[in-house]
Amino acid sequence: MHIKEEKAERxxxxxxxxxxPGILARIAGLFTARGYNIESLTVSEITxxxxxxxxxxxxxASSHVLEQIVAQLDRLVPVHKxxxxxxxxxxxxxxxxxxxxxxxxxxRIEALRLAEVYRARVVDATISSFVFEVTGGTEKIDKFVExxxxxxxxxxxxxxxxAISRGKDAA
Amino acid sequence: xxxxxPVCNHVAYAKKEDIVVAEKSxxxxxxxxxxxxxxxxxxxxxxxxxxxxxxxxxxxKRLRHILVRHEQAATxxxxxxxxxxxKPGVVLVTSGPGATNAVTGITDALMDSIPMVVITGQVATxxxxxxxxxxxxxxxxxRHCTKHNYLVKDPARLGATVHEAFxxxxxxxxxxxxxxxxKDVQVATAKYTRPGPIQHKTYRPQIKADxxxxxxxxxxxxxxxxxxxxxxxxxxxxxxxxxxxxRELAKITGAPVTSTLxxxxxxxxxSPQWLGMLGMHGTYEANWAMNQADLIIALGSRFDDRVTxxxxxxxxxxxxxxxxxxxxxxxxxxxxxxxxxxxxxHVLEDMVRVWKARQHPKPDTSEWWRRxxxxxxxxxxxxxxxxxxxxxxxxxxxxxxxxxxxxxxxITTEVGQHQMWAxxxxxxxxxxxxxxxxxxxxxxxxxxxxxxxxxxxxxxxxIDIAGEASIQMNIQELxxxxxxxxxxKIFILNNExxxxxxxxxxxxxxxxxxxxxSDSLPxxxxxGEAYGWKGILIEEMSQLDGGIADMLAHDGPVIxxxxxxxxxxxxxxxxxxxxxxxxILQTDKVAGTLDxxxxxxx
Numbered sequence: 001m002h003i004k005e006e007k008a009e010r011x012x013x014x015x016x017x018x019x020x021p022g023i024l025a026r027i028a029g030l031f032t033a034r035g036y037n038i039e040s041l042t043v044s045e046i047t048x049x050x051x052x053x054x055x056x057x058x059x060x061a062s063s064h065v066l067e068q069i070v071a072q073l074d075r076l077v078p079v080h081k082x083x084x085x086x087x088x089x090x091x092x093x094x095x096x097x098x099x100x101x102x103x104x105x106x107x108r109i110e111a112l113r114l115a116e117v118y119r120a121r122v123v124d125a126t127i128s129s130f131v132f133e134v135t136g137g138t139e140k141i142d143k144f145v146e147x148x149x150x151x152x153x154x155x156x157x158x159x160x161x162x163a164i165s166r167g168k169d170a171a
Numbered sequence: 172x173x174x175x176x177p178v179c180n181h182v183a184y185a186k187k188e189d190i191v192v193a194e195k196s197x198x199x200x201x202x203x204x205x206x207x208x209x210x211x212x213x214x215x216x217x218x219x220x221x222x223x224x225x226x227x228x229x230x231x232k233r234l235r236h237i238l239v240r241h242e243q244a245a246t247x248x249x250x251x252x253x254x255x256x257x258k259p260g261v262v263l264v265t266s267g268p269g270a271t272n273a274v275t276g277i278t279d280a281l282m283d284s285i286p287m288v289v290i291t292g293q294v295a296t297x298x299x300x301x302x303x304x305x306x307x308x309x310x311x312x313x314r315h316c317t318k319h320n321y322l323v324k325d326p327a328r329l330g331a332t333v334h335e336a337f338x339x340x341x342x343x344x345x346x347x348x349x350x351x352x353x354k355d356v357q358v359a360t361a362k363y364t365r366p367g368p369i370q371h372k373t374y375r376p377q378i379k380a381d382x383x384x385x386x387x388x389x390x391x392x393x394x395x396x397x398x399x400x401x402x403x404x405x406x407x408x409x410x411x412x413x414x415x416x417x418r419e420l421a422k423i424t425g426a427p428v429t430s431t432l433x434x435x436x437x438x439x440x441x442s443p444q445w446l447g448m449l450g451m452h453g454t455y456e457a458n459w460a461m462n463q464a465d466l467i468i469a470l471g472s473r474f475d476d477r478v479t480x481x482x483x484x485x486x487x488x489x490x491x492x493x494x495x496x497x498x499x500x501x502x503x504x505x506x507x508x509x510x511x512x513x514x515x516x517h518v519l520e521d522m523v524r525v526w527k528a529r530q531h532p533k534p535d536t537s538e539w540w541r542r543x544x545x546x547x548x549x550x551x552x553x554x555x556x557x558x559x560x561x562x563x564x565x566x567x568x569x570x571x572x573x574x575x576x577x578x579x580x581x582i583t584t585e586v587g588q589h590q591m592w593a594x595x596x597x598x599x600x601x602x603x604x605x606x607x608x609x610x611x612x613x614x615x616x617x618x619x620x621x622x623x624x625x626x627x628x629x630x631x632x633x634i635d636i637a638g639e640a641s642i643q644m645n646i647q648e649l650x651x652x653x654x655x656x657x658x659x660k661i662f663i664l665n666n667e668x669x670x671x672x673x674x675x676x677x678x679x680x681x682x683x684x685x686x687x688x689s690d691s692l693p694x695x696x697x698x699g700e701a702y703g704w705k706g707i708l709i710e711e712m713s714q715l716d717g718g719i720a721d722m723l724a725h726d727g728p729v730i731x732x733x734x735x736x737x738x739x740x741x742x743x744x745x746x747x748x749x750x751x752x753x754x755i756l757q758t759d760k761v762a763g764t765l766d767x768x769x770x771x772x773x
Contacts, residue, residue: 017373018372018373022311022314022322025311025314026314029314029315033315068499071499071501074498074499075498076319077371080372080373
């Protein structure tokens with residue numbers, strides 16, 4: 001006997017939650033308990049009084065499971081609302097990466113040149129290394145990291161996706 | 172000498188000058204809030220981390236505390252109380268092992284949507300995270316087996332949290348809520364005022380359906396040639412009015428009614444429109460009617476795997492409407508044509524009103540009923556009688572029903588064959604009379620649930636229909652019934668096997684009975700007597716009616732050890748991975764094996 005898997009699509013969800021202790025564990029635990037995937041998850045407070053947080057989750061699942069994910073998230077008591085940005089229309093996705101590169105001579109110059117192409121900023125420099133800050137969609141960051149790998153990548157820190165809908169209305 | 176009271180990060184202890192403004196300890200606030208919420212009974216077990224609360228309970232008279240013998244039993248007793256009264260069940264246990272012992276019952280309540288509030292003691296706030304004595308991460312452990320949970324770190328927040336917890340436990344789809352209270356928060360003082368009606372920031376269950384959707388649903392029902400109402404525990408949870416409205420809807424539309432295990436009693440078994448329970452051990456007519464229907468209206472039921480059988484063969488020609496208060500139930504396992512998120516009682520009320528306002532005539536479903544009668548004629552619940560001496564377990568349940576049904580008893584069960592036989596052969600006429608562990612299938616549920624039900628219904632006849640294996644899982648609760656003089660009855664169908672396990676081993680593993688024999692059984696009569704119960708042994712048919720009569724006549728708790736046919740199996744049955752029309756009937760041969768796909772299903 002073999003276990004079958006369904007075809008998955010990648011979706012970005014925005015989850016607005018009351019900022020209470022354990023909310024992140026509640027959400028992460030829901031995903032593991034019900035066997036859903038999390039590709040990335042970011043969270044931060046978004047109101048002045050620090051009462052509300054916005055969680056951006058990138059998940060991949062079949063459309064049937066996605067409907068369940070949204071319903072299950074929405075059922076958690078501290079959740080204000082859940083939006084499937086991928087389904088609801090145009091939206092902007094960005095992530096930020098800090099990329100540490102080591103090298104001297106030609107490699108160092110090449111790294112700087114590539115950074116310029118990718119509009120990455122130098123946020124730290126030594127005689128033999130740089131830390132670049134780069135923002136963009138996941139593909140752009142992947143590509144930049146791949147190029148830096150050739151030049152002398154040491155390590156990468158990425159935030160994961162944050163996303164917001166286009167246009168004048170809130171998600 | 173002036174001694175500074177101990178102060179920790181989160182709790183401001185009362186200073187002398189504050190006492191004049193009538194601050195109360197957290198423990199007193201808890202007790203007062205529970206009383207304000209109308210709580211009369213708390214099921215619990217004391218321990219170090221709840222001593223302040225127990226002292227507060229000791230000093231008052233409004234709350235009645237019932238001392239169980241194991242925390243799991245406190246949760247099942249609270250479930251039994253809740254299911255039989257419609258009021259939330261309340262549990263009080265200590266930290267660490269008290270809380271972890273309660274986890275099974277909390278999960279049970281989550282699966283079966285039972286309103287319950289569980290108060291757990293916790294080590295003092297400054298000790299949390301230090302692996303202190305009897306410390307467990309209760310909110311972490313219970314996060315995914317509760318509807319919601321709280322760790323209260325400030326006594327000033329305690330009263331409001333208790334009120335909010337009851338609101339969440341009892342509204343929308345009911346469920347268990349845990350409030351974890353560190354010991355210093357129980358001792359520290361704060362002001363408590365009774366809050367008004369709760370308008371929660373984020374939690375607002377949808378109660379009423381869109382009127383246009385109701386109109387559409389009535390159109391569908393009026394036009395259907397082969398409709399069926401598939402009802403579940405949601406009708407019971409909605410309250411007795413929902414059961415009455417279901418009866419009304421069935422009457423005016425002529426539609427047949429079937430129910431899940433959890434929904435038994437919402438529709439009277441004596442009605443000619445009743446098809447019996449559906450699903451794995453449901454009747455032939457209920458399962459065939461589901462399979463052949465052109466319209467299924469699911470009312471407070473959730474298309475559980477025990478109900479649907481093989482999903483790709485489930486009700487292939489039916490349009491499916493699903494009424495459920497929990498949006499996540501809709502489209503979870505079965506694709507639905509029309510989902511209605513609302514309280515099923517309100518939807519039934521609206522449907523009846525719209526139907527009557529339109530003066531719909533009763534649709535002609537005579538052809539549909541003719542087919543149903545054909546399936547009914549199979550008499551799928553019939554069973555072979557024994558040799559006249561041996562008691563068939565089904566016969567024992569029917570005899571119990573014959574003798575007791577006039578008294579509208581509350582029946583609880585454990586889990587296994589006896590549970591399914593009780594569901595099939597004990598006919599219920601009213602809601603809140605049938606208490607069983609459906610979703611989680613917790614052996615050991617029945618006795619504590621019966622204790623809870625008896626406390627909520629002091630005059631009722633409460634019978635736990637049990638198996639000899641399940642009953643041993645919470646047998647210590649015999650003492651609880653004795654202590655509070657609760658006249659509960661336990662009726663054990665003793666076949667010396669974990670019968671359902673054995674039945675599956677026959678079906679799937681060629682009769683290799685791995686560990687399913689109940690060896691070294693106690694003498695249940697003597698065991699009962701040791702706890703102050705009356706014990707009755709029934710060994711053969713000639714003793715059955717007399718034994719049951721003796722049990723019912725005794726004004727006190729009775730344990731009946733009813734020896735039944737050892738190898739009887741529970742039919743009809745839809746085997747794992749099969750569809751509604753592939754039922755095994757009583758007369759079929761069941762020994763054999765199944766392929767791996769079927770073996771992998773529970």
